Amino acid sequence: MLSPCGVKCNECKDFNQSCKGCRAIEGKVYWTQYVNKTTCPIYHCCIIDKPHEHCGQCEALPCKIYYDTQDPSTSFEEHDAGIKLRVSLLKGLE
Numbered sequence: 001m002l003s004p005c006g007v008k009c010n011e012c013k014d015f016n017q018s019c020k021g022c023r024a025i026e027g028k029v030y031w032t033q034y035v036n037k038t039t040c041p042i043y044h045c046c047i048i049d050k051p052h053e054h055c056g057q058c059e060a061l062p063c064k065i066y067y068d069t070q071d072p073s074t075s076f077e078e079h080d081a082g083i084k085l086r087v088s089l090l091k092g093l094e
Helices: 030-035 041-049 064-068 076-091
Strands: none
Touching (some): 064 076
């Protein structure tokens, strides 16, 4: 299962624990409480604002939201590598 932003849900540490996948929980991931949001900014942009099936359908991919939505426990290099992987997965869906 692939989230709208390109995360492989089944590879996420929270999948089947506190999360059933972004589509199932409509982007209301646990960490949004720490950034004063109700839904993930990427999910909100892609699914609610655009609406696209996934971010790979957006001309702006990867956008500023991808770079601004970084897990604080990761380095910039890890975050950047994760973005590149997700973009590759999403572009492969086209």
